[in-house]
Amino acid sequence: MRALILDGPGDLGRATAAELGAAGVEAVLAGRDPGRYEQMLDLRGDLSDLYRAAAQATVVVNFSGVPDVRLAERAGAANAAFVETGSDAGYLSELAGLHPRTPVLTGGRLLPVLAGMLARDVAAHDSADPAVPVEIGIVLGAGDPESAADLGATYALFGRSFTDPATGEAVLNFSGRREFTLPDGRRRHLAQVDWPDQQVLTAALGRPVRTYLATGDRFSTTLLRGVKRVPGAARLPSALHLPGRPGWQVVAQAGPAPGAVRSWAAGRYQTPCAAHILTIATRRAPTLEPGLHRVGDLLTLSDLSGLEGLALGRSALGVPQS
Structure with a gap:
């Protein structure tokens, strides 16, 4: 070959x-x-x-x-x-x-690929009402060039609305918030965005999929939320990188209820x-x-098991599994 x-x-x-x-x-x-x-x-x-x-x-x-x-x-x-x-x-x-x-x-970008794999894993292990959304939380560390590129691609979302897969209502990017428990144990409020593939996943899984985003530090996350209505913000160059440390985290969960099925992945550098x-x-x-x-x-997630630099896990009913 x-x-x-x-x-x-x-x-x-x-x-x-x-x-x-x-x-x-x-x-x-x-x-x-x-x-x-x-x-x-x-x-x-x-x-x-x-x-x-x-x-x-x-x-x-x-x-x-x-x-x-x-x-x-x-x-x-x-x-x-x-x-x-x-x-x-x-x-x-x-x-x-x-x-x-x-x-x-x-669709070869790492974090959208992982987000889809984790969402499918949650849907496969969750017996809740299929009307309950699968919620994906993504934290980008701007200190990694690949994560910075993912973040830069979201600038085009500023000032734009999209249709919420669960309610059908219009949502302004970087507006609605959801609290997630991240793989590192921290609790963070993430902003709702029209991340690539959430509509595709909604159709494939037969249940709504929502995506929420934050950066590795609270200051730049607050900055993103603050400029979402600024005229012309969508024209920011994607090469404009916000300060931050490397490290990324992705978590998918079957709604916000305590004890919901959660699958997650985390790493320091994407490459x-x-x-x-x-x-x-x-x-x-x-x-x-x-x-x-x-x-x-x-x-599938089994293709990634044991990969150096990648942490994977699933928790159900509050019991963590690696």
């Missing part, structure tokens, strides 16, 4: 290539700098060099950050599977409109865990049927 890795900013592409190599996959890093990459590729113009490189690969994995559906089209034309790791909503919508001749995977998930997705991608798939649908 040969994987063509379209590298980009950050360390995730190289970390995934290294883990693929350790698993016996020939991983070829590609980019514009001939002194840095094994395969020189310019992801501009007619992309003919991408087509030729993809024809020598089994799967193409895009870490470049270039939101161009032609990348997936060229990979498919060369009979290679395609894995997209970006999170640009408009671009992902365009990918969903394709009719690919090979498998195309999207090692994200590389592991994308390695699994990359190896499985060529075995899928042609068409659009989601990374999170290919994994």
Whole structure:
């Protein structure tokens, strides 16, 4: 198996290539700098060099950050599977409109993938009324570049409302609050947001899924809540990083009632865990049927058990389990 890795900013592409190599996959890093990459590729113009490189690969994995559906089209034309790791909503919508001749995977960001896995785990172990929402709480540590990127992607939500999956009412992003007990034992109030996949999860689980967000420190969380109505706040550059320490936490629970089923995950830096998930997705991608798939649908929590740097757990009726 040969994987063509379209590298980009950050360390995730190289970390995934290294883990693929350790698993016996020939991983070829590609980019514009001939002194840095094994395969020189310019992801501009007619992309003919991408087509030729993809024809020598089994799967193409895009870490470049270039939101161009032609990348997936060229990979498919060369009979290679395609894995997209970006999170640009408009671009992902365009990918969903394709009719690919090979498998195309999207939704590779770590925290949305984990949020979906934890929500499914809670729904599978909870016998409560299915009308009771599954609530996801996410805490981002801005000191990790990957978490900072996730936080930057939420700036576009400022001033925008969305439909609450449970009530059908309009909710302003960063307004409604819910108190969560986090994996580290702290209790925090998190703000309700239109996080990626909550509507998809609502349909898949047959019960409403809500998402709440905070940063690792209370000051920046208060700042986010304070600017939600400021005109033009949605145009803040995603590269504007708030201060904070590394460390992220995700928890899913079957409503706020005491004793509800809770599943959680926590870690310090995203890159090692994200590389592991994308390695699994990359190896499985060529075995899928042609068409659009989601990374999170290919994994279960058992695929992540024992992963260094990742803490997983579930509690039911107040009894914690690791």
